[in-house]
Amino acid sequence: MRIFTFMRPLYKDYANGAKTSYMTLKVYTFIGRLIRHIPDKHFPMIRYAGLFSNRWKKQYLAQARTALSLPESDESNENTKSLWAERQTDYTGINPLQCPNCDKPLTFVGYFFGNWNPLQHLFEKAGKDPTIAVALLRPG
Structure with missing residues (x-):
């Protein structure tokens, strides 16, 4: 069994004449005492005091x-915080919410997460099998 020794600077042992004390514990005892300070999963914490x-x-x-x-x-x-589009325009000189070809405003359609391919979406809209789009993008 391993033994762990540490200094406790935040506490003075006044029974020893206010000297800084050292404590030697077994590792499992130390971990057990440390875990006691971790709050339960749904314990309400007062953060903004x-x-x-x-x-x-x-x-x-x-x-x-x-x-x-x-x-x-x-x-x-x-x-007066600027909007995301204004910051991007100032940084790049290009408005991200405007079409670079026709200068018309772009419309948000949605997010694509994971392995979803936008080409699959177009195939579904056209009434075709979306797995064809995946097969078209595979190399070889």
Whole structure:
């Protein structure tokens, strides 16, 4: 059986005169004690408390900015977020929602997941067997 020794810096053993203590445990004992701190599957966790709670966030962030000598945040930038198409147009110079051939707006049809082939969709619309499309794309 393996033995695991670790230092516990977050806790002072005042019975020993506030010295940092070391603990030696068997590995299985250590893992058992560690697993106790993992919450159950549907255990409600309080994540947004203290500094990150909505009630106090602006006040605490303003205090933190002044303490760190950072400039005030410009809240107008948060409200004017650009859309995905605008960002893509600015980056590439091409509007992704406009047809490159006829300049008409493109219409969203749907997502294709997994191994679904758009050619199969066209064959189904035409009333043909969609497995033909797969056979056409196979090499050889």
